[in-house]
Amino acid sequence: MPPDPSSLPLPLPLVGPGLTGFATGFSLILAIGAQNVFVLRQGLARRHVFWVCLVCAVSDALLISAGVAGFGAVAQRVPWLETAMTWGGAAFLAVYGGMRLRAAWKGEDGIDAAAGGPDPGLRAALLACLAFTWLNPHVYLDTLALVGAVGAGFEGASRLAYGIGAATASFVFFFGLGYGARLLAPLLARPRAWRVFDLAVGLLMWALAAGLVLR
Template sequence: MGAAAASGFALGLSLILAIGAQNAFVLRQGLRRAHVLPVCLTCAASDAVLIAAGVAGFGWIVGKAPWLVPAMRWAGAAFLFVYGALSFRAAATSGERLEAADRGAGTLGAALATCLALTWLNPHVYLDTVVLLGSVAAGWDGSRWAFGAGAVMASFVFFLSLGYGARALSPLFAKPAAWRVLEAVVGVTMWAIALGLVL
């Protein structure tokens, strides 16, 4: 059981470490200290649902509905393109608006809606959690739920560490120019991922 959980934790962590749209959003929320806990918990809980589905053996849904992945790919690409454009616009705004964002401007509902879209409109998350983690968990036979629990724990540890660990970078983002750079980097990241989805 312990070996299965450790293996699930290691694999789950390795799959979410890469810089992506969701991680960039969590990092920015952490830097702004805006709705950090709800955003982190939403990301981790979403992963938990998907991982549980994969461990339970529902990975076959993707194979049974071949239209699902292309539809999600285009929807995700469109969302990321718009989100990237908004980031570029934010990078071009005045320092006062960026400082307002830094103080936590924005509603909880908007933050959670963005978080859910970045998570559930990303087709790669289904391949990573439902298909890949689900198939590896099946190899653990009687310990597959321990494997899944380890992967879920990795998500909670990662997102909470990212969201709250971002505060250590706060002195770096004390100036509006740093926020402009961050917004531009987020915009480039979103557009690059959108282009990757389309291609």
């Protein structure tokens, strides 16, 4: 005998909005960006992976909640906010990209050498993680504007289910990326592989920084 729909933990009418939120959030966060590359690198080095993933996911959840609640319309009334975030984010990406290019120039023989080097510590990792999240104008576009715009089509409990679905996508993605990164360890354990990875990351950070100020 099929279960009584009224006895299910989540009412069936809310499953659709929840799945819509999950699909919307996951599709937006899937694109390669500075935040994702940082999480990937932490996962490869196996440093503070849980806390980095948690900070990214919780930050996204807070921004998604604000977007679903309609904060995007409020943010549009502060014209200087986008400019400040753009230049602040570009400066941070340029500096971090320079650090990675410097590491590539010095050279590190694979993951073991990189992970065995000096660890800047949990505090430094979390500060960098927060900067990648909160100084990135694209994060606000994705969460406050795009996720919020789709969520505006729902009302009441359906909007709540949509927001929960979108926030859940962030947790699934970041923890999957952080802990799944170790699957690439055999590849990056090869000589000079980590050096090439740092070079690619550095160039990507500079490209993203240029994209912010030239758009």
